[in-house]
Amino acid sequence: MIVGIDLGTTHSLVGMYGDEGPVLFPNALGDYLTPSVVSVDDDGHVIVGQAARDRMVSHPGASVATFKRWMGTPRETRLGTRNFRPEELSALILRSLIADAEAATGQKVTEAVISVPAYFSDAQRKATRAAGELAGIRVERLINEPTAAALAYGLQEKHDGARFLVFDLGGGTFDVSVLEMFDGVVEVHASAGDNFLGGEDFLDVLETAFCAEQQLAVDDLSPQERGQLRRRLELAKRELGAGSEARVEWKRGEQVFDWRIDEERFARLSENLVQRMRTPLERAMRDARLQPTQLDEIVLVGGASRMPLVARLVSRMFGRLPLRHVNPDQAIALGACVAAGLKARDTRLDEVILTDVCPYTLGTKVSRWDENGKEQQGFFAPIIHRNSTVPVSREQVFQPVRDHQTKLTLEVYQGENPMVERNIKLGELDIPLPPKRSVADNAMNVRFTYDINGVLQVEAVLIATQQRYELVLEQNPGVLAPAEIRARLQALENIKIHPRNKQENVAIMARAERLYEEYVVARTQLQQWIAHFRAILESQDDQLIREHRRQFGEAMDALEASV
Amino acid sequence: MTSPLEWFGLPSDADEREIKRAYAKRLKTVRPDTDPAGFQQLHDMYQHALVWRQHVVERATAEPIRTEPEAPSPPPQPVAPPTEAPSQPRAPLPPQPAPPSVPHLPQAPQGQRPSQSSPVPPQPSPAPPSLPHAPRPPQAPVQPSPPPRVPAPAPLPPKTPAPPRGQWHPVQFTQPVAAEPPAPRFDPDAFVADYLDAAVCADAANVQGWLQQRQELWSLRTKHEAGRAVLQRLFRDPPPISMSTFEATLQFFDLDHALAGIDPLQLQKLRVAMQERHALVKNIGPGTQSWGASRQRLDVTQFFHWFCEVAEAGHHDVLAANLYAQPALRSLTVRQQAAPRLLERLLRERPPMPQDCASLLLNVFGLGPLLTQRGQHPGELVAHLHMQWLTLPRNIGKLTLQVKEPGERFGDPAKATRRLRWLQRPFQWWWITLAALVPKLLHSMGLFAWRFSGGVPSRLDEFFDPRLTRFCIATADRNRVTRQRVWVGAVRCALLLLIGAGITAWMLASGAPTGDSDAWMPLIIGGGITACWLYYLSFTALLLWQQRPEQPVQPRPLLRLGLIPALVAAGLALSLLADQLVAAQALLLSVAALSYLRYQRRNPRQRQFSPITNVVVLIYIVGMAAWVVLRFPVVSAGLALGYWLADLARQRKQLQLRYRPPAAALPVPADAG
Structure with missing residues (x-):
């Protein structure tokens, strides 16, 4: 069975292409959204999802979130007794999602299509694949998030000959894609984005403003306190989306903070972030060679796009209201399910063909001669232009710098800057040249081929001798080697995970512990409740536990509502 | 297909x-x-x-x-x-x-x-070299497309949101949607002027904020246009903008990426230029001058006076910093409007100013093309103003530096002043004739004039009597046989002969017998020296003519080529047929020397021997050769012909035996070498 997975910065979802179109699977707690948080409890069990998110407040040292932003880097996080790479953390989330899917369908999941931000780099995409392998499934196809959203939306709407722009502002990433649909073809014209812009950054803005106004230093706050504060602010941020003013009440020890913020002020504070969204939007429109009037719809997806300032930005730029009747949280996952159906060649989807683009420019490093005849090094010569429809293969002729050169190093770069030093180096290819030849005799054809799975192949042919050199870019700094993946897979197998039927208990305990940290006044009460629940858990009577769990949950709801 | x-x-x-x-x-x-x-x-x-x-x-x-x-x-x-x-139903x-x-x-x-284009686009034009090298020729920085005068797209009426569907409802907007403003036509020039006001010597964050707040830049088309306009303006005349501001601007307009179509080399040059100007303005920190406060117009009279005053004092940096920083001069239109009047005044008054200041003025106001239109060369004007500035008494130090001999370190200001004064007299034949008798005088005057003019003697015409300067320069030219050199030599020889004749006449008059060779000696010596001089002159002239490189456009190529064999034949004929051994020897030796020198100069030596080997071998060979050569005229004839043939062999590829007149008249080289 092939599933579609939206592996988000803050939330993840799983689903498949069923008989009636894409369906999502709920997790053990009955939610579609599983928070992308991993936590390790005292006995070394790994906890994923809502429970882990609650533990972010009570046990910040043993929990980690927003690790999607570190994908493609070798950064490791220490949880409990073990270090985790971002791939492994993602793999834990994936495992939990797969367990949900298997529980819902009763079938074994063998393969998945995972959505990634369109602007993810090569290394980040490879890391995502590695995470899939670590979770024990095959990941051949990655789908860009805006494309997925458009797929879900477009198929649902059955528009024909429509061009639209998908604006995807998630928890940690920002993506824009311009697409067109006609006759069952979903054609992506352009994608652009910012991998470090998302809802979390808006939260940071709020946090900074709060601390500045209440004369608090962010560094003085303990991790617990910070977690509590961010939770409050997150709630306030959502409230600002709907109303015009939000209130934040927070107790820190004896201190009580009462802070009000209205929508206008929030918009002013986040002006910089909003401005940062302009460039990718403009770039995508320019690369698609479209004018705002030529767009039919603007689709907002991603949880953070609910903020009114996003809608305002879009309407200011495009002179129209964005479309909001897709569920911004689920659109991408639904699209990933459609992509999974496409991958499986589902007969019901045979009419749909998706063509995507390569969001980055790929090229090589060249030298140039300036007016004074001096050699200037480090220029970027694009070969595959960004937003070329993939699969794509382009070739250009290059020459060595000097006569009688014996070796040529072809460096492969990805990025947009005209100078290579500010782009990302993907690899290099050493080409020995026949000796004693002039520059023109040593010219070579360099061909870059970028396939539909995002693998770049570099091929250089020495024109004079037809000698062929090849480089397939599999290895990147910050990406695990296959052997290492196998080793880490072994290690991950040994990690203990709470059985799925126990997860509700874990979640409710985590919530109780969070409330214990947050509400000082109710601590004795909560302590009693927790002790009582523990006692009942030990009885191992499912019926009793279920009943008590329900009551416990209701009691905590009441507590949260009252304080 | x-x-x-x-x-x-x-x-x-x-x-x-x-x-x-x-x-x-x-x-x-x-x-x-x-x-x-x-x-x-x-x-x-x-x-x-x-x-x-x-x-x-x-x-x-x-x-x-x-x-x-x-x-x-x-x-x-x-x-x-x-x-x-696409939003409307498609109209036919x-x-x-x-x-x-x-x-x-x-x-x-x-x-x-x-x-x-095609999947395998053949790219057959790999132009300038590179590491692996870019086949694209360097593009022009910005395609100077004429600013498109297309009205901004009419604001689209906000679409009515589609009815709610599923559990998601359209958002309630707290404020009315700002549709694309019904923008008045976007004027790139006005925008660029505003931008420069905001960006010159300003903080990057402020400039970024200013750009972000501009209402009209929310339109994609306008923003694109504005970005191109700004960059075009910066390329035309880099204003003093700090690096961080420039980077922020590039980033805002999204012009700093590999596919923006802007040559990164040009961009680097622009960065350097702007940084230099920014540093200059920052160091000097000029206030606003009264002539440059208004953005709309420039007070030309006032400006010109100010400029001449500062330029005469030689403060190039102050001038530059002021020109870059004044609001009036930021607009290219203001400069364009002021340019003709400024040029009028400049040509009328010809104020003395150093080279760099004059070039600055010409560059900033774009006077160069205007001058060319009038048929004048901008470089000549700059040189003229500079020379005028050098002749000011207080700039004697600069003048001395310019005219110093190659061996000297600083030069002698007194000497320079003296020579300047000497050159300022009018041209008179008797005066020149007298001066020709003073050794080295005309020669050094020529060198002085040559250096003062920067190698273009015609520039001197407005300062000195042209006949005088031309005469001196021609005399100083050792690479040509000029009439002036002949004249100077002739004057000197004539004097020598006169003296010889005088002494002889005096000796004869004082009673020496007519047959006494001693009495005729002075005249004979004078005649001998004159003959030597004539021989030297003709030899040099012949050598100069012969040593010229082969060029297809040279007249009389056959005569030039056949001269040496002809002379050799004449010499051999003299010795064998007429039995005039001495005359034949003289002729043949001269021809051998001519041929050797010709070969040497036309075919620069590639191999070098060590000096000691050279000297030893030379003494031996010369000694032996002199004996042999003096005995047998055929040997010297053979030497001459040998060198001539060697040269022929080496130059065979360039050889053109037919005179082909050039298509267009070649510029006649200036009257000096």
């Missing part, structure tokens, strides 16, 4: 919808995941077809009957997007494009998208 439409099996008047349908149909069999190569070809053809059709539509709408302004296409992009307002194309015969169509796809 003629048309991409045919490739799809479509009629040549197929519309966009049909192309897309055909593409979609083929895509069902050529899938991107199973047949990448086929897909790429299909997609490329599809792109071509769209561009092709675009051209058909443009041609059709460009016909005289223009029924309605069609949706404006973004002008600066190479490929215009399909013009079609205004005038159905007349079925165009294929050969008349512009060969759109080939030139339009070089990056996406």
Whole structure:
């Protein structure tokens, strides 16, 4: 069975292409959204999802979130007794999602299509694949998030000959894609984005403003306190989306903070972030060679796009209201399910063909001669232009710098800057040249081929001798080697995970512990409740536990509502 | 293949919808995941077809009957997007494009998208070298496309949001949507002026904020246009803008990426230029001058006075910093308007100013082209003003430095003053004749004039009597046999002969016998020296003529080539037939020397021997050779011919035995060497 997975910065979802179109699977707690948080409890069990998110407040040292932003880097996080790479953390989330899917369908999941931000780099995409392998499934196809959203939306709407722009502002990433649909073809014209812009950054803005106004230093706050504060602010941020003013009440020890913020002020504070969204939007429109009037719809997806300032930005730029009747949280996952159906060649989807683009420019490093005849090094010569429809293969002729050169190093770069030093180096290819030849005799054809799975192949042919050199870019700094993946897979197998039927208990305990940290006044009460629940858990009577769990949950709801 | 439409099996008047349908149909069999190569070809053809059709539509709408302004296409992009307002039901194309015969169509796809043409685009023009090297020739920094005067697209009425669906409801907006403002026509020049006001010597964050707050830049088209306009202006005359501000600007307009079409080398040059100017303005920190406070106009009179005053004092940095920082001079239009009046004054008053200040003035106001239009050379004006400035008494130090001898370190100001004064007298024959008798005088005067003029003697004409300076310079020229040199030599020889004749006459008069050779001696010595001088002169003239490199345009090539063999033949004839051994020897030795020197100068030596070997071998050979050569005239004839043949062999490729007059008259070299 092939599933579609939206592996988000803050939330993840799983689903498949069923008989009636894409369906999502709920997790053990009955939610579609599983928070992308991993936590390790005292006995070394790994906890994923809502429970882990609650533990972010009570046990910040043993929990980690927003690790999607570190994908493609070798950064490791220490949880409990073990270090985790971002791939492994993602793999834990994936495992939990797969367990949900298997529980819902009763079938074994063998393969998945995972959505990634369109602007993810090569290394980040490879890391995502590695995470899939670590979770024990095959990941051949990655789908860009805006494309997925458009797929879900477009198929649902059955528009024909429509061009639209998908604006995807998630928890940690920002993506824009311009697409067109006609006759069952979903054609992506352009994608652009910012991998470090998302809802979390808006939260940071709020946090900074709060601390500045209440004369608090962010560094003085303990991790617990910070977690509590961010939770409050997150709630306030959502409230600002709907109303015009939000209130934040927070107790820190004896201190009580009462802070009000209205929508206008929030918009002013986040002006910089909003401005940062302009460039990718403009770039995508320019690369698609479209004018705002030529767009039919603007689709907002991603949880953070609910903020009114996003809608305002879009309407200011495009002179129209964005479309909001897709569920911004689920659109991408639904699209990933459609992509999974496409991958499986589902007969019901045979009419749909998706063509995507390569969001980055790929090229090589060249030298140039300036007016004074001096050699200037480090220029970027694009070969595959960004937003070329993939699969794509382009070739250009290059020459060595000097006569009688014996070796040529072809460096492969990805990025947009005209100078290579500010782009990302993907690899290099050493080409020995026949000796004693002039520059023109040593010219070579360099061909870059970028396939539909995002693998770049570099091929250089020495024109004079037809000698062929090849480089397939599999290895990147910050990406695990296959052997290492196998080793880490072994290690991950040994990690203990709470059985799925126990997860509700874990979640409710985590919530109780969070409330214990947050509400000082109710601590004795909560302590009693927790002790009582523990006692009942030990009885191992499912019926009793279920009943008590329900009551416990209701009691905590009441507590949260009252304080 | 003629048309991409045919490739799809479509009629040549197929519309966009049909192309897309055909593409979609083929895509069902050529899938991107199973047949990448086929897909790429299909997609490329599809792109071509769209561009092709675009051209058909443009041609059709460009016909005289223009029924309605069609949706404006973004002008600066190479490929215009399909013009079609998709939000409305598709209107039938205004005038159905007349079925165009294929050969008349512009060969759109080939030139339009070089990056996406055929799957294997042959790139046969690898131009300037690079590491692996870029085949693209360096592009011009910005395509100076005329600013497109297309009205901004009419603001679209905000669409009514579709009815709520599922559990998601449209958002409640707290404030009315700011639709695209009904912008008055965007004026790039005004915008650039505003930008410069905001950006010159300003903080990067402020400039960024200023750009972000500009209402009109929210329109994609306007922003694109504005970005290009700003960059074009910066390239034309880099203002003093700090690096961080410039980077922020580039980033805002999204111009600093590999596909922006801006040559990174040019951009680097621009960065350096702006940084220099920014540092200059920052160091000097000029206040606003009274002539430059207004943005709309420049007070030319006041400005000119101020400029001349500061320039005469030689403060180039102060001038530059002021020119870059004044609001009046930021606008190129203001400069353009002021330029003619400024040039008038400059030409009328000719104020003395150093070279760098004059160039600055010319550059900032673009006076160079104006001068060229009037048939004057800007460099000449600059040089004139500079020379005038050098002749000011207080700049004698600069003058001395310019005219010093190569061996001297600083030069002698007193000498320079003296020579300047000497050159300022009028040209008189008797005076020159007298001066010719003073050794080295005319020669050093010539060198002085030559250095003072910077190598272009015609510049001296406005300062000194041209006949005098030309005479001196021609005398100083050792590389040519000029009339002036002949004249100076002749005067000196004549004096010598006169003296000799005088002494002889005196000795004869004082009673020496007529047959006494002692009495005739002074005259004979004088005659001998004159003869030597004449011999030297003619030898030099011949050598100079002979040593010139082979060029197709030289007149009388055969005569030039045959001179040496002819002279050798004459010498041999003299010795063998007429039995005039001494005359023959003299002639043949001269010819041998001529031939040798000619060979040496025309074929520069490549191999070098160590000096000691040279000296030892030379003494031996010369000693032996002199004996042999003096005995047998044939040897010297052989030497001459040998060198001549060697030269012939070496120069055979350049040899042109026919005189081919040049197509256009070559510029006559200046009257000096």
